[in-house]
Amino acid sequence: MKRKRSLAAGSGELRVLPLCGLPEIRRGQDLEALLVRAAARQGIQFEHGDVLVLAQKAVSKAEGRTVDLRSVTPSPLAREWAPRVAQDPRLIEVVLRESRRVIRMTERALIVETRHGFVCANAGVDRSNVPGKHAVTCLPDNPDASARHIAAALRRRTGVIVPVIISDTFGRPWRLGLVNVAIGAAGLRVLHDLRGTPDARGHLLRATILAVADELAAAAGLAMGKREDVPAVIVRGFSYRAAHESASRLLRPPEEDMFR
C-alpha cells in the first residue's frame, strides 16, 4: 500500500523534506536514531520511495573524522604551500594526507584528487560548522561504505528500504559557485543510462547518461543551505532504480578525462 502511494504520486511530484533540529553530532553517535527521531518530531516517517541525502559533515563527525589541528605537525611542503593558498600549514598538511595528487593550486585552495578519487578543493577538509577553534573535518574514509552502513541501519530500525546518498558541495571548472554532489551512495543507480532508448519522438538517445545521484544531492542542497543546521534531507517521489551501486561509479576514469 505504502509502496503504491509514494511511488505513484500520480503527477510525478517530488518533495524535498529537510530534517531539522538534529543535535551537534559526536563521534560514535547513532546517526540513524537521531535521524528517525528528528523526522518523527516533524511528523515524517520514512517511506518506500524515499531517498535520504546526508551532508558529509554529519557523517564525518559521527565517524570521528575530525582532526585537531594542534595535533598536526606540518611537513616542509605544507609549510611552503600554505601561504600560497592563504591557509593554515596544519590544514594543508591534513589536505595532503587526504590526497592522491595535487591537480592545481588556486589563491585559496589546493585542487586535489582525494584518496577516493574525487577532484575537489582542499580534499574536502573543512572547518565550517565544526565546533572548536582548531577542529577540521575530513571526508569519510569510505563514503560508499558509510552510505551502505546507514541504509542498513535505517532498514533495521524502520523496516523500510531507503537508498542513502552522502553529499558535499564541490566547485567545478567553467562555472562559478559550489553545487552539492554525491560522494557516497547505497541502494540506487547513480547513473541512469538512457543510451539506445528512444526519446519521445522515436530518435535514439545517443549520449544521454544522467547523473541522477548528483541531481538528488543538488536538490537536497537547496534545502540544506549552508548556514542552517540541516544535515539531512529526504527526497520523496523520485523513481529511482534500486541497485547495489556506489557513488564511485560517478568518477570519470582519469585516463578518459581530458581536463585533469
Next chain:
Amino acid sequence: MKRKRSLAAGSGELRVLPLCGLPEIRRGQDLEALLVRAAARQGIQFEHGDVLVLAQKAVSKAEGRTVDLRSVTPSPLAREWAPRVAQDPRLIEVVLRESRRVIRMTERALIVETRHGFVCANAGVDRSNVPGKHAVTCLPDNPDASARHIAAALRRRTGVIVPVIISDTFGRPWRLGLVNVAIGAAGLRVLHDLRGTPDARGHLLRATILAVADELAAAAGLAMGKREDVPAVIVRGFSYRAAHESASRLLRPPEEDMFR
C-alpha cells in the same frame, strides 16, 4: 496572504512539480499560455515563491532555433572533423557556427565554448526530441533574454512574479553523466554568496558561494527525465533572493579558469 503560505511553508519543504501534457511546441507559439494551461489542467496555479524551470529545447523550438540539416552546407573543416567525432558533417557545421572556440575533441562530440560562453558538448546542438529526421535545435540566441521575456509574459498573464530558469543537461570534467544546469535566468540571484557570514558555529564561511540556479535546474532535472515530455517544472518553496541577475554570471571568467 499567498506570499505567506508559499514562502513560509514552515518546515522548509520544497516541492518539485512537473508540468505535463504540453503539445509539441512550434515556432512563434505562446509558450506562457501553454504553460499556464498545462498547469491549470493539473490543478496548479503559479504562486509567489515559485521558480519556473524550462528545458532549453522548449524555448528553442518556440523561438524557431531549429535548423534543417538539409539546408546546411558543411565547410571543409566540418567535413574533416565530423568522422572523428562520429557525427554528421552538417551537424558539426552547425556546432562550429554556434561556437566561439573548440576546447577538446572527444570520440563523440566537440567540447566547445559557445557564443554565449558555455562550455559544453556540441554547443548544445541536439537532435533528440526534435520532430523530423533532419532537424536539430540550437540553444536560444540569448537564454537570459528569453528567461526575462518569459518571466514578464507570465507576470502579465498571471499577476505573479515568478523567476524563470532555462536549463540544459551538460557533462562536466572529473565526473560522469549529465546534470541539468541553468543557461538562462531572470528574477533571482543565481549565486548565493555566503562569504563573510557566520556558520551555525560562528566561524566565518570563507569560500562558500552556492550556485543555487544550477541546483534548482538539477532538482527540476529529476522531474524532467529525458524521455518524458516534461519541458517545464515548478520548484515551490525555495527561498530565492529576488534580483535582476542573469545565468551568464555563473560563467567562470576564462582568465580565472584553470581547466579550459
